Amino acid sequence: MSETPDIPSIFFYILFTGLPTTLLLTGIGLLLGLIIGLALALMRIYGAKELMWFASGYEKVFRGIPILVLIFIFAFGIPVEFLWYINPLQRPLFSVFLALGLRSGAYQSQIFRGAINSVNFGQMEAARSIGMSGFQSFIHIIFPQALRLALPSWSNEYAVVIKDSSFAYAIGIIELTRAANRISFNYPELWAPTMVIVAIIYFLFTFPVTNFFGERQTKKLKKLGLGGG
Amino acid sequence: MILQTIPGPIEDILKVFEYWDHILSGFIMNMWLYAFALTIGFILGLILALVRQYGGRVFSKVSTGYIEVIRGTPLLVQLFLLYFLPFSLNWPIGSWRLVSTFSLFDKNIEIIFFDHITLIGIIALSLNSAAYQAEYFRGAIVSVGGGQVMAAKSLGMSTIGSIRHVVLPQALRRVIPAWSNEAAYLPKYTTVVYFIGVKDLFREAHYIVSITFRSLATYVIVAIVFLITISIISKALDIVYSRTRIPGL
Amino acid sequence: MKIHDVWKSYENLEVLKGISFDVEEKEVKVIFGPSGSGKSTLLRCINMLNPPDKGEIYLRGQNLMSSDIDINLMRSRIGMVFQQFNLFSHLKAVDNVSIGLRRVKGMKKEDAYEKALQALKNVRMDAWANHYPAELSGGQQQRVGIARALAMEPDVILFDEPTSALDPELIGEVLQVMLDIAKSGTTMIVVTHEMGFARAVASEMIFLDKGLMIERGTPEHFFTSPQSERVKKFLNQLEVLYGSHEQLLQFKDKEEL
Numbered sequence: 001m002s003e004t005p006d007i008p009s010i011f012f013y014i015l016f017t018g019l020p021t022t023l024l025l026t027g028i029g030l031l032l033g034l035i036i037g038l039a040l041a042l043m044r045i046y047g048a049k050e051l052m053w054f055a056s057g058y059e060k061v062f063r064g065i066p067i068l069v070l071i072f073i074f075a076f077g078i079p080v081e082f083l084w085y086i087n088p089l090q091r092p093l094f095s096v097f098l099a100l101g102l103r104s105g106a107y108q109s110q111i112f113r114g115a116i117n118s119v120n121f122g123q124m125e126a127a128r129s130i131g132m133s134g135f136q137s138f139i140h141i142i143f144p145q146a147l148r149l150a151l152p153s154w155s156n157e158y159a160v161v162i163k164d165s166s167f168a169y170a171i172g173i174i175e176l177t178r179a180a181n182r183i184s185f186n187y188p189e190l191w192a193p194t195m196v197i198v199a200i201i202y203f204l205f206t207f208p209v210t211n212f213f214g215e216r217q218t219k220k221l222k223k224l225g226l227g228g229g
Numbered sequence: 230m231i232l233q234t235i236p237g238p239i240e241d242i243l244k245v246f247e248y249w250d251h252i253l254s255g256f257i258m259n260m261w262l263y264a265f266a267l268t269i270g271f272i273l274g275l276i277l278a279l280v281r282q283y284g285g286r287v288f289s290k291v292s293t294g295y296i297e298v299i300r301g302t303p304l305l306v307q308l309f310l311l312y313f314l315p316f317s318l319n320w321p322i323g324s325w326r327l328v329s330t331f332s333l334f335d336k337n338i339e340i341i342f343f344d345h346i347t348l349i350g351i352i353a354l355s356l357n358s359a360a361y362q363a364e365y366f367r368g369a370i371v372s373v374g375g376g377q378v379m380a381a382k383s384l385g386m387s388t389i390g391s392i393r394h395v396v397l398p399q400a401l402r403r404v405i406p407a408w409s410n411e412a413a414y415l416p417k418y419t420t421v422v423y424f425i426g427v428k429d430l431f432r433e434a435h436y437i438v439s440i441t442f443r444s445l446a447t448y449v450i451v452a453i454v455f456l457i458t459i460s461i462i463s464k465a466l467d468i469v470y471s472r473t474r475i476p477g478l
Numbered sequence: 479m480k481i482h483d484v485w486k487s488y489e490n491l492e493v494l495k496g497i498s499f500d501v502e503e504k505e506v507k508v509i510f511g512p513s514g515s516g517k518s519t520l521l522r523c524i525n526m527l528n529p530p531d532k533g534e535i536y537l538r539g540q541n542l543m544s545s546d547i548d549i550n551l552m553r554s555r556i557g558m559v560f561q562q563f564n565l566f567s568h569l570k571a572v573d574n575v576s577i578g579l580r581r582v583k584g585m586k587k588e589d590a591y592e593k594a595l596q597a598l599k600n601v602r603m604d605a606w607a608n609h610y611p612a613e614l615s616g617g618q619q620q621r622v623g624i625a626r627a628l629a630m631e632p633d634v635i636l637f638d639e640p641t642s643a644l645d646p647e648l649i650g651e652v653l654q655v656m657l658d659i660a661k662s663g664t665t666m667i668v669v670t671h672e673m674g675f676a677r678a679v680a681s682e683m684i685f686l687d688k689g690l691m692i693e694r695g696t697p698e699h700f701f702t703s704p705q706s707e708r709v710k711k712f713l714n715q716l717e718v719l720y721g722s723h724e725q726l727l728q729f730k731d732k733e734e735l
Contacts, residue, residue: 064456066417068431069448076438077445159301166303170424177305184313191313199302199310206301380564380623383525384578384630385554394581399568475568475610 010183010190011197018179019201025165025175028097030158033104040109045116055109062106067164070099075171096168104161111157115150116142155213159206166202176201241446248437250336255430256454257340258347262419262429265351267412270358277359278366283392292363299360304421308353312346312425341428350422357418361411369404370396402473409466413459430454493519494530495689501634506666508676508697511686512712517669518561520686521636524667525556537633554582557627557635561643563619565611565626572598572607575626583630597629598622601655617648621655628659635659637668673716677701685709 043055062070074095119142127137166177174182180198184191246252281292299307314320327343341347373396381391423431434451438444493516501507509517522528524535526542526549535542542552566574576594579585585593598604601621611619620640627635640656641649653675660666660679670676676683677697684694685708693700693709704710 060460061456063414064417064459065452066420066431066455068420068423069434069452069455072434073445073448073452077448163303166305167421169305177303177309180306181309188316191316192310195306195310195313199298199306202303202306203298203301207297210301376560376562376564377566379527380558380560380566380626382527382550383553383556383558384626385550385552385582386578387550390581394577395566395568399566402568 007193007197010194011201013183014176014179014194014198015201017174017182018176018198021168021173022162022165022175025093025096025100025168025173026158026162029100029104029161029165032097032101033108033157033161036101036105037108037110037112040105041112041116044109044113059106059109062103065103067099067103067167068170070103071096071167071171074098092168092171092173095171096165096173100161100164103164104157107157107160108154111150111153112146114153115146118149119145152214155210159210162205163202241443242450244441244443245437245446245450248433248441250333250338251433251437252430252450252454253333254338254340255428255433256458258427258429259416259419260458261340261342262347262350262354262422262427263416266354266358266419267415269351269355270362270415273355273359274362275366277363278370279392281363281367282370283388296360296363299357300364304353304357304418305424307357308350308421308425311349311353344427346422346425346427350419350425350427354415354419354421358411358415362408365404365407365411366400368407369400372403373399402475405466405470405473409463409470412466413463416455416458416462493689494523497533497686497689497691499684499691499694501665501667503665504663505681506660506668506679508680508683509667509669509686510671510673510676510683510712511692514688515686516689517686518638521558521638521667521669524636525553525558550582554578554630555633557630557632559620559623559627559635559637559640561639563611563616563623563643565619565622567611570608570610571603571614571622574611574622575629578626578630593629594625597625600628600658601625602651615648616644617651620644620652624652624655624659628664634665634667637666637670639669639671641670641672671716673701673713685712 040055040058043051047055075092123141123145124137127141128134132140165175168175169178169181172178176198180194184194187194277292277296280288281296282289284292325345326341328339328341330337330339332338377395377399378391381395382388386394420429420431422429423435426432430451434447438447441447497516497520499507509520511517519528523530526535529543533543537552537555540547540552542549565571566577569577572591572594575597576585576590579590579593580587595604595607598607601624603618603621603625606614606618606622611622614622624635624640637656641652644652649672653672656666656668656675657679668675668680680697682694683697683700685692685700685706687708693704693706700709700713704713
C-alpha cells in the first residue's frame with residue numbers, strides 16, 4: 001500500500017466490496033418488513049380487538065427504538081442459547097436482518113394501512129354488489145389499488161432502509177460505509193473525499209428511486225385513472 | 230456454568246441500575262443534542278422551505294439540491310464527512326471542552342456539554358434534521374394554496390407580506406402533525422454520535438456492558454428509555470396540536 | 479380605466495388577442511362568454527397578477543405596465559373578488575376584511591376594525607364577524623370576500639365569476655349584494671353568466687370568445703337584437719340554464735323596493 005489510490009479506484013473498491021452486502025441487508029430487511037407490515041396492517045384493519053391492540057403496540061415499540069440499539073440487542077443481547085439455529089459466524093448479519101426487518105415492518109404497516117384505507121370505499125361496495133365475498137373483493141379490487149397507492153411511501157421506506165443499513169458498520173459488517181472507512185484508515189488524508197464518494201453511491205441508489213416512484217408516478221397514475229379515489 | 234449463562238432477569242436489571250449515573254449522563258447528552266438539532270433544524274428547515282418555494286429559480290434549485298442530497302445519504306456518512314473534514318483539509322483542531330460536574334445522591338456526574346466532537350455531532354444532526362423538516366414545511370406551505378396568496382396580492386400585499394401574514398400562520402399550524410413525527414423520533418438518531426466518541430446513552434451502555442456483562446438487560450433498558458422519552462414527547466405534541474385548533478385549518 | 483390592446487399568451491396558446499376597452503367611473507362592465515375565452519385571464523392581467531405580454535393598462539392615467547410603478551400600491555386600488563372566495567382561513571371574518579387595511583394601508587388596529595365591521599354590515603354579514611371561513615356557507619364567504627375588497631375603497635372592483643362556485647340557493651344573496659354595490663356607484667368589471675344581473679345594472683356588456691371581443695353594447699342591445707350568431711347561440715344556452723335566476727333577482731329587487 002505504498003501509493004495513494006486515485007478517485008476511480010477508490011470508487012470501485014468501495015462499490016465492489018460494500019455494495020453487495022448493503023443491497024443484501026436492504027433487500028432482506030425490506031422483505032421481512034413487507035411481510036410483517038402487511039400482516040400488521042391487515043390486523044389493524046380487519047382484525048379482532050386483541051390483534052389490533054397487538055399490532056398497534058408493535059408499531060409503537062419498533063418505531064421508538066433506535067436502530068443501533070435494536071441491532072445490538074440482537075447481536076449481543078440475546079443469549080446464545082436462543083439462537084441455536086443460526087450459525088454463530090453469521091450472527092452479526094442475521095441480527096441486522098432482524099433489526100432492519102422488524103423496524104421496517106412497523107413503518108410499512110403504517111404505509112399499507114394508509115394505502116388500503118385510501119382506496120375508495122365505493123370500490124368495496126361495488127365489488128360486494130356483484131357478489132364477491134369480502135376476501136375476494138380484497139384480493140382482486142382493493143389490494144392491487146392499495147399497492148399502487150403505497151408506491152411513493154414505499155419507495156421512501158426503501159431509501160430509509162438502505163440508509164439505515166449503514167449502521168451495520170457498528171458490528172463490523174463490511175457494507176458500503178465500512179468499506180469506505182477501510183480506505184480512510186489506510187489513507188487518512190483521503191477521508192473526506194472517500195466519504196463524498198460513498199455518499200454519491202448512496203445517493204445514486206436512493207434519489208432516482210424516490211424521485212421516480214414519488215410524486216411523478218402518482219400524478220401519472222391519477223391521469224390514467226388508477227390509484228383509487 | 231449453566232446457571233451463570235442465564236441469570237435471573239430481575240437481578241440483571243438491578244445490576245444495571247447500579248450505574249444509573251452513567252445512564253443519566255448519557256441520556257442528558259442525547260437530549261442536549263436533540264434540543265439543538267431540533268431547534269437549529271427548525272429554523273434552517275423553514276428557511277430552506279421558503280427559499281425553495283419563493284426564492285426564484287437559482288436559490289430554489291440550490292435549496293432543493295441540498296434537501297435531496299441530505300435526504301438521500303445516510304446520517305452516518307454525513308457525520309463521518311463532517312468529522313474528518315477538518316482533518317482532510319489540514320485544519321488544526323485544538324482540544325477544548327465545556328464540562329459540567331454535579332453531584333446527585335453522592336455520585337459524581339460529569340457531562341461534557343461542548344466539545345470538538347459534540348459540536349460536530351450537533352452540526353451534523355442539525356443539518357440533517359433541517360432537510361427533513363424542510364420537506365414537511367414545504368408540504369404545509371403548498372397546502373395553503375395559491376388562491377389565498379392571490380387574494381393577498383390583490384389587496385396590495387407584497388410577496389413577503391403575503392408570506393408573513395397569510396402563508397406562514399397557516400403553514401405552521403398545518404405542519405404540526407408531520408412535524409411532531411419528526412420531533413418525536415429525532416432522539417433516536419442522536420445515538421449516531423456514538424460513532425465519533427460522544428458519551429451518549431449508547432456509549433454509556435457499552436461501558437456498562439463491558440463491566441457487568443449483562444448485555445441484554447442493558448440494551449433493553451436503553452431501548453425502554455428511548456421508548457418512554459419518545460412517548461412523552463409525542464403525547465405532549467398531541468396536546469399542543471389539539472390546543473391550537475382553528476376550525477377549518 | 480383604460481385597457482389598451484392587451485395580448486397574452488400561455489406557452490403556445492394565444493389567450494387574449496388585442497383586447498381594448500375603457501371603463502368610466504361608476505360604470506358596471508359585464509364581460510361574458512364561453513369558457514376558455516380568456517375572461518379570467520383578462521381580469522388577472524388588469525390587476526397585474528398575471529401581467530400581459532403586450533399592451534397597456536391605465537388606471538387613472540397611470541400605466542400599470544411601466545416599471546417605475548409600485549404595483550402593490552396600484553393593486554390596493556383595484557379590488558378583486560374570486561370565484562373560489564380565497565378567504566384567509568386562519569382569520570375570522572372581520573380580520574379577513576381588516577388585514578388589508580392594517581397591513582397595506584397602515585391603518586391602526588381600532589380604526590381598521592371599525593371600518594371592517596362597517597363593510598361587513600354593508601354585505602349583511604356583521605353578525606358573523608367573529609366566525610372563521612370554515613364555519614360559513616359559500617354565499618357567506620363570498621360576501622365576506624366582497625366586503626374585503628370594498629373596505630379598501632378601491633377605484634374599481636374586479637369580479638371573477640363570483641357566483642359560479644355557489645350552490646343555487648346561495649347565489650341570490652351574493653347577487654343582491656352586488657346589485658346594491660352597483661347601485662351605490664361602485665365601478666365594477668364583472669365576469670359572470672348571470673344575465674339577470676347584467677340586465678339590471680350593466681352599463682355595457684362585452685362578449686368575449688377565444689380571446690377576441692366579438693360584440694359589445696348595452697344590455698338592451700344584447701337582449702333585444704344581438705348581431706353575431708355566436709352571441710345569439712350563447713345567450714340562448716344561458717337562458718335555458720339560468721332563466722330562473724332572472725326571477726331570483728327580480729323577486730329580490732322588488733323586495734328591496
